[in-house]
Every structure is written in structure tokens, then in C-alpha cells.
Amino acid sequence: MKQVFNFSAGPAVLPRPVLEKVQKELLNYSGTGMSVMELSHRSGPFEEIIQGAETLLRELMDIPEEYEVLFLQGGASLQFSMIPMNLLGEHGVADYVVTGSWSKKAVKEAGKIGTIHQIKSPGDIPAYTKEDFSPEASYVHITSNNTIEGTRYTTYPETGGIPLVADMSSHILSEPIDVSSFGLIYAGAQKNLGPSGVTVAIVRKDLIGKAPETCPTMLKYETYVENGSMFNTPPTFAIYVLKLVLEWVKENGGVAGMEALNREKAGLLYSCIDESSLFSNPVPEASRSLMNIPFTTDSDEVNKLFLEQAKRRGFEFLKGHRSVGGMRASLYNAMPLEGVRALVDFMKEFEADQG
Ligand code: PMP
Secondary structure (H helix, E strand, O other): OOOOOEOOOOOOOOOOOHHHHHHHHOHHHHHOOOOHOOOOOOHHHHHHHHHHHHHHHHHOOOOOOOOEEEEEEOOOHHHHHHHHHHHHHOOEEEEEOOOHHHHHHHHHOOOOOOEEEEOOOOOOOOOOOOHHOOOOOOOEEOOOOEOOOOOEEOOOOOOOOEEEEEEEEOOOOOOOOOOHHHEEEEOOOOOOOOOOOOOEEEEEHHOOOOOOOOOOOOHHHHHHHHOOOOOOOHHHHHHHHHHHHHHHHHHOHHHHHHHHHHHHHHHHHHHHHHOOOOOOOOOHHHHEEOOOEEEEEEOHHHHHHHHHHHOOOOEEEEEEOOOOEEEEEEEEOOOOOOHHHHHHHHHHHHHHOOO
């Protein structure tokens, strides 16, 4: 099989040892004589998987007792609706910091439920303080890593006690964060956590239980709390793989270990881009994402040629998001250092050929 490096923004590369373990256990999970996909979600072995996943996530992210860990469906996109439905409360007002396309989508859905104040960031992400927010807001929503624009917060907003809600879909577990400074954190799994189909929400307990009576049962956080995320059939296979990914993170130095590697990988690629006279990245240095790195040349033709040659060499999914064009390399936790080294070597070679 040819060596391939997968730079997709999601679904994305998974750790090789995780995939090997899935393969090994596929037909006979832990001596049950059946695949994990065939196990009842009410069975002992699956109970162990889902509880194990929660325990590991709590350990890796140092999640305090006052927070629930929920396994949901519908992707991060359903959270765009569930968050206002559950958190808006009586004022019905929330502030959304708009730093890119995914923030805009979150605003659009929340606007159907309540009154949303938008705070538009300039190209970079400044340090927000409580004066930036409405005193009556039930929460402040941010997209902590912008998958398409390649930006991230390096300082989280000071909200003066208003719960901070963060869409961490594209960088959860990539660097340590202080969970206690957030009211709610959510992430679709298909980038740093596992396969698509499961969404993780980490919710401060006092924010749960405020959804109106009319809120559908499946859209209330309390339903998931009261039923251990198993009011209905959860995405069992996705949760199983997520647990294996968390075990892999733990074996590889935990979140601090991931951060060290992510800084090294992103550093290599940013240096290559900054030193190049062919490629460029538009993001101010202080707001650069460690996970999603867009880059481009001045010419659509050259971009196309680069992408064609890259694909032939086994560098997959480097095409930039259709809204921005150019290229984008997503360097999630599971992208090995050798993948980034190989990409950088190829970029240098390509540039020399253009010369
Ligand atoms: N938020 C961010 C920051 C994302 O990157 C994505 C997916 N690329 C989403 C939300 C949407 O996630 P999902 O497809 O799980 O709904």
C-alpha cells in the first residue's frame, strides 16, 4: 500500500495504532464473540466503553466534578441549536463573537431561538474583556479554533461571570485548557476525537435544566444527564473508537504531549511558508491555529499544479476550503511529525522547480 498522509480538515487522520486495534477486535470484541457494533448499548461491555471514555476524557482534560460529560449526536451543527434552546433562559439574549464561517453558522441558528448580539472580530483575534459583552447576555459564544480561516484564540475572553461557550471542534485535546473558565465546551468528534457520529459536550451542571417545557426531549441536555447519554441508542461504534483515541492520547503524553508535538509540527510548516517566496499564509502570527494552516500562491494555476503533484505524492486533502481556495493542511493530533516533514520537503522541492 502506498504511503499516504491525510491532511483533511475532517473527518480526519486517526492514530494508526487505534485503527490497528479496531481491526484486531473487529470480529470478536473482548471475547464476546461478536463485533462491538453488534453489542447492545445496554450490555456490560458497552457500559464499560462509554464510562471508560468519560473517565479518560475527564482525566485528560482535568474536567472538574461540577461538569457533565455528554455524548450527543447531530454534530457540532446541532449544538448551534441546542445551546440557545438550553441556555438562553428568560432574557433570551446571547453574545456571539464572529471569527469565521462556523461562528456565522452558529449565529444563524441561535438567531432563530433568541436575540443574538454579534461581536465581529477583525482578521486576528484580540483579547476580549467584559466591557465587550452585553450585561444581559445568558452566555458568550466563541469558536475557539477557526477551521477554515486557520485562526485560534490564544487568550480566552474575560466575560465577567457570563458563561463562556466554546466550539472546540477543530482543536479539542490539542493543547491544555482550563475547563473551569468555560460554561460549556463542545466538539464534533471527527477531527481530534474519533470518527464522525458522536459529539462531545462538557457542560457546567448549573447551566443544565433551564430549557423550556416545550423543548423536545432529545434536544435537552438534562435528558442526556439523566440517562447517561443513553436515552436512545447512542453511536456505539463511534464512542468505542473515541475511547481508543483517548487511550492513545494518554499513552502519548496526554494533552501536554499533544501540544508539544503540535507546536513542533505547526512550527515546521509555518516556517516553511514564511521563508518561502512562493507560498504565503494570511494570518497574523499571534492568532495562528496549530491545527488548520491555510496557504496559497499568487496564482490559481500554480495552486492547481501543486495540489495535483501533492496528490500524486500521497499528500491527500490539501485543497483549501471552497470559500477561500488555495491550500489548507490540517495537522490534528494524529498527523505524525514525519507527515509534516515530508510535506515541507515537497513544498521546498515544488518551489525550487517553479524557480
Ligand atoms: N464547528 C467547527 C469549528 C467546525 O470545524 C465544524 C466542522 N468542520 C463544525 C462546527 C460542524 O461540525 P459538524 O459537521 O460535526 O456538524
